[in-house]
Amino acid sequence: MNNNPITNFTYLIENDYSNIAGIAISKNGSMVFEQYFHEYTKDDALHVASVTKSIVSALIGIAVDKGYVKNIEQKVLEFFPDYTIKRGEKTIQNVTIKNLLTMTAPFKYKSEPYTKVYSSDDWVKAALDLLGGKSDIGEFKYTTVGINILSGILTNATGQSVINFATENLFKPLGIKEPNNAFIQNKEDYLAFLKDKYVTGWMADPKGVNTAGWGLTLTLRDMMKIGQLYLNGGLWDGKQILSSKWIDDSTSEKSRWGELSYGYLWWIVDDGYAALGDGGNIIFINPKKKIVVTIASRFMPRAKDRIELIRKHIMPLFDRIV
Incomplete structure (x- = not known):
């Protein structure tokens, strides 16, 4: 260790955070730190796991802005007119897009049935089959498989695949390379996708519908662009990509x-x-200080808390930089 705080910070990451691939920090729209670790480079994409959810949130917002979705109070089943409700099932009829966005939709499971959903031919239908039950609408229930319903809504509302809609309305305007569809055939493929050092694409089900809760790969700079877009109130190169509201x-x-x-x-x-x-992937935005922090990480169980890293080490160090 020495008296250079940046060097000390880099040493901390290299020695105490073995799965971090890269960290980028911007302030007032300018990059003040960008470094890669463990042989990763700026061109390497990683699976960002549930960061995918926040990207899909942006896509729902764009769909609302463009009129494909009237508003988020619309009932989920309005977008699936051919779906057959199970006999005696009533709760599902009142679930809205907003319930999915806020994790307040009820589901019929205690622990998420990943294998059951991802071994099916239609992950959206499998998620719809799990929606409802005896729990009350409005209670917080975090879900990854259930959020896949939002992919079905985007597909049916826009008439485009999720990946094409995202490319046209978000990725291309930001200069993010269009991801390819990625597929898994079994549990081994799924675990390989999580653990492989180098992965690309956006996971999709056998029907080609991309996942909403996980499965997207992005580079560190891609993540920074998303964060900067949000800090800018949806404005990018003079164009309103996403409404500030x-x-x-x-x-x-x-x-x-x-x-x-x-x-x-x-x-x-x-x-x-x-x-x-x-695994410790994060896009963090502090609007007051105009700081964006992005951290790309390889998957590992029980990764160290990135919010704590930002709070204890990153903000005190980079907040002083003009």
């Missing part, structure tokens, strides 16, 4: 899980908000 609504408290606040598939933390993904 949607961003404000998405990043203010709409539901709670214990002491944690939740917006529209964004977590509300400290003086800002964050997209959080398993």
Whole structure:
């Protein structure tokens, strides 16, 4: 260790955070730190896990902005006219898009049936089959498989695949390379996707519908662009990509899980908000200080808390930089 705080910070990451692939930090729209670790480079994409949820939140916002979706109070089943409700099932009829965005939709399971859903031919239908039950609408229930219903809504509302809609309306305007569809055939493929050092694409079901709760790969710079877009109120190169109202609504408290606040598939933390993904992937935005922090990480169980890393080490160090 030495007297250079940046060098000390880099040493900390290299030695105490073995799965971090890269960290980028911007302030006032300018990159003040960008470094890669463990042989990763700026061109390498990683699976960002549940950060995918926050990207899909942006896509729902764009669909609302463009009129494909009237509003998020619309009932989920309006987008699936051919879906047959099970006999005696009533709760599902009242679930709205907003319930999915705020994790307040009820589901018929205690623990998420990943294998059951991802071994089916239609992951959206499998998620719809799990929607409803005896729980009350409005209670916070975090779900990954259930959020796949939003992919079905985007597909049916826009008439485009999720990947094409995202490319046309979000990725291409931001200069993010269009991902390819990625597929899994079995549990081994799924585990390989999570654990492989180099992965690309956006996971899709056998029908080609991309996942909404996980499965997207992005580079560190891609993540930074998403964060900067939100910090800019949806404006990019003079063009309004996403309405500022949607961003404000998405990043203010709409539901709670214990002491944690939740917006529209964004977590509300400290003086800002964050997209959080398993393994320690994060897009963190502090609007007051105009700071964006992005961390790309390889999957590992029980990764060290990135919010704590930002709070204890990153903000005190980079907040002083003009």
